[in-house]
Amino acid sequence: MIMVSKNLKKLNLLYVEDDETVNMIFSSIFKKYAKNIYSAFNGEEGLELFKNNHIDIVISDIQMPKMNGIEMAKEIRKINDTTSIIFTTAFGDSEYLKEAIEIGVDAYILKPIDKDKILKKLNKIADNLVLKEELEKYTKLMKIVFDYQTDGLILLDKEYNIILYNKTIKNLIKKDDKTVFDFIKSEVSKELKEKSINAENERVESISVSFNNRFCELKIRKIYDFILVNCIDITHFKEKIDEIEDKSLKDELTGAYNRKKIDKIIDDLKDKNICLIMLDIDNFKKINDTYGHLKGDEVLKSLSTNIQNNLRENDIFMRWGGEEFIVLIQDLEIKKAKEVAEKLREVINSIEIEEVGHFSCSFGVACGLVESEFDFDKILKQSDDALYLAKNNGKNRVETHWK
Ligand SMILES: [Mg+2]
Numbered sequence: 001m002i003m004v005s006k007n008l009k010k011l012n013l014l015y016v017e018d019d020e021t022v023n024m025i026f027s028s029i030f031k032k033y034a035k036n037i038y039s040a041f042n043g044e045e046g047l048e049l050f051k052n053n054h055i056d057i058v059i060s061d062i063q064m065p066k067m068n069g070i071e072m073a074k075e076i077r078k079i080n081d082t083t084s085i086i087f088t089t090a091f092g093d094s095e096y097l098k099e100a101i102e103i104g105v106d107a108y109i110l111k112p113i114d115k116d117k118i119l120k121k122l123n124k125i126a127d128n129l130v131l132k133e134e135l136e137k138y139t140k141l142m143k144i145v146f147d148y149q150t151d152g153l154i155l156l157d158k159e160y161n162i163i164l165y166n167k168t169i170k171n172l173i174k175k176d177d178k179t180v181f182d183f184i185k186s187e188v189s190k191e192l193k194e195k196s197i198n199a200e201n202e203r204v205e206s207i208s209v210s211f212n213n214r215f216c217e218l219k220i221r222k223i224y225d226f227i228l229v230n231c232i233d234i235t236h237f238k239e240k241i242d243e244i245e246d247k248s249l250k251d252e253l254t255g256a257y258n259r260k261k262i263d264k265i266i267d268d269l270k271d272k273n274i275c276l277i278m279l280d281i282d283n284f285k286k287i288n289d290t291y292g293h294l295k296g297d298e299v300l301k302s303l304s305t306n307i308q309n310n311l312r313e314n315d316i317f318m319r320w321g322g323e324e325f326i327v328l329i330q331d332l333e334i335k336k337a338k339e340v341a342e343k344l345r346e347v348i349n350s351i352e353i354e355e356v357g358h359f360s361c362s363f364g365v366a367c368g369l370v371e372s373e374f375d376f377d378k379i380l381k382q383s384d385d386a387l388y389l390a391k392n393n394g395k396n397r398v399e400t401h402w403k
Contacts, residue, residue, distance in 0.1 A: 003123075059122075081104075142164075276329075278380075282361060364389065364400075
């Protein structure tokens with residue numbers, strides 16, 4: 001007596017056999033173990049029952065009147081190509097073997113049927129069917145859970161092929177945007193190769209990427225043979241950070257950058273030719289003392305606005321301290337830089353502040369190649385020296401530091 005799988009109890013069987021005695025005996029056996037048993041005595045009847053009921057497994061004789069087992073199985077296959085089929089074959093049925101193989105049959109049981117043998121086969125088929133069903137259920141469940149996540153999710157196989165992605169990803173990446181997917185794939189594979197993450201250490205790696213004008217943080221996890229990528233849209237967050245950072249780099253009064261800006265850009269200046277135009281308001285103390293600090297502030301603000309309006313987009317204007325400012329210009333010969341300073345000097349001369357009237361600035365210009373941070377400090381010192389010279393030579397003028 002063999003143990004019958006409880007999974008068989010979940011399934012409907014169709015038994016087709018023209019021998020009435022055999023049919024009766026086995027129908028009653030199957031009835032004990034299956035959920036439902038449908039019995040037919042020829043192919044035509046069997047096919048009819050199949051059409052009208054949900055059948056999981058078909059057990060059929062081959063030689064039968066009206067429609068034989070092979071013909072019936074062919075018709076069944078047209079309706080459902082995954083239904084499990086078992087043939088009970090008699091000696092001499094070998095002529096049907098080729099056709100049976102073509103139909104794709106799950107098992108053959110030789111007649112006379114051995115009860116244990118057929119139950120064993122049924123057990124195996126039932127277990128597989130239920131397992132398959134469970135797997136489909138879990139796959140569906142996973143898709144639903146995937147879609148419910150506010151994070152974008154992408155599941156890849158070990159060859160970095162995308163198996164699944166959720167709705168958040170669909171919104172983030174246009175569905176047909178293959179280039180973005182390829183980009184993500186290459187970033188993920190690069191990161192995993194660099195960190196040599198394997199399935200044993202379920203470490204999470206994070207990288208930041210940018211696409212479609214959005215910033216995303218990718219959290220990469222290796223799970224079994226799969227790679228799960230969480231894609232978190234941090235665009236809003238990044239914009240806020242940039243905004244705060246930009247604010248912290250700016251002088252509140254004048255809107256010019258402050259000294260911290262240099263620390264921020266010093267790496268980008270490496271191996272570049274730069275010119276520093278240092279300028280300082282002439283007799284600023286006197287303006288403050290005569291007209292008060294509010295007027296002094298007005299002078300600083302007006303000067304900043306006017307200078308910024310006369311610079312190119314990539315030029316950097318900084319308030320270095322008190323009434324001292326620096327313009328940083330890239331890729332310009334010192335002669336040209338001097339011309340820029342002259343122009344700014346004239347712009348400032350043309351400003352008129354109520355009560356204060358006109359005011360002026362002195363300028364010091366120095367240029368050089370930034371190979372290290374020390375070079376920047378050297379050029380800064382040179383522009384400061386040139387500015388000192390401009391002050392000594394009568395103010396409201398431009399002096400350059402020539403090497
Ligand atoms: Mg027969």
